[in-house]
Amino acid sequence: MWVTVKDMRKFKEFIIEKLILICGIASIFFVVLIFLFLLKEGLSVFNTVSPFNFLFGKSWYPISEPPQLGILPLILGSLLVTLGAAIISIPIGVGCAVYIAEVAPAKIKEILKSGIELLAAIPSVVLGFIGMVTLVPLVKNIFHLPTGLTALSGSIMLAFMAMPTIVSIAEDALYSIPKTYKEGALALGATHWQTIWRVMLPAASSGILAAIMLGIGRVIGETMAVMMITGNAAVIPNSILAPVRTLTATIAAEMGEAVVGGEHYFALFAVGIVLFVISFIINVTADLFLHKKQ
Helix, strand or coil: CCCCHHHHHHHHHHHHHHHHHHHHHHHHHHHHHHHHHHHHHHHHHHHCCCHHHHHHCCCEECCCCCCEECCHHHHHHHHHHHHHHHHHHHHHHHHHHHHHHHHCCHHHHHHHHHHHHHHHHCCHHHHHHHHHHHHHHHHHHHHCCCCCCCHHHHHHHHHHHHHHHHHHHHHHHHHCCCHHHHHHHHHCCCCHHHHHHHHHHHHCHHHHHHHHHHHHHHHHCCCHHHHHHCECCCCCCCCCCCCECCHHHHHHHHCCCCCCCCHHHHHHHHHHHHHHHHHHHHHHHHHHHHCCCC
16 A cells, blocks of 8 residues: 555654654653652751741841741842842833834844844853943942942843843734734824834733743843842842842852751752742743733
8 A cells, every 4th residue: 555645744743743742741741850859858948947937037047056047038139139120121121122123224123133142142150240340340339339249230130131031022022913903003194103102012012021021030040140249148138239149049059068958958949949939930920921812
């Protein structure tokens, strides 16, 4: 029996579909394994400290006697840096996406897109070093502070790291809008900017919100840059000009010093659980916005 070209095509499509399915299932399986491993190691800390005291305790001194394992300063530090980065990156990122998609000439558009892609390719440790050399002294001198290693420095640097994600996804969301929306608005007498503000942005709102959420997820999971320029002070910040320590920086800075099987070791894994849950919520929210029906 001869095998036709159509049968071969169907067979190839079947194989490809199953391979994609296997890859998807494997990805979910590995994520579940990571979460279960975090739970296995991290939940042991609650044998010595209650969940309430762990989440809302104001002191993080894991090597003291007895250990003080309150991560509220770390949570607030992460939220403060993330909020500052969001305030800076969202208007600039969305504005840049609108300019690239709707305003910029073709040559400038290509230059800007290449620059944004290049910014996304720079390693975070390099950006952190640049921030230490340039941004930290600038913040210190402008605000007359004893040190420029503050939450503001981290927010500014993380804003630059979030912008490539926000710009790229928001730009794609604007490109995905049917041209008839824009043509209809212009035909009714709207100006170019009125069309952008009242038609294009509302139509692309779900994609833009997804871009913002993914950018925030990128920020809250950053480690090296924020560890280098925020001061790493595990205290509750009283302003954005105070040094802070984030959840990610704590894990990176202390995991190498923690005794395996000790309270400090388990507490760091519990910090990882909190960070995992926060990142999961942000990514699920972004996915809901991305697939929201217009």
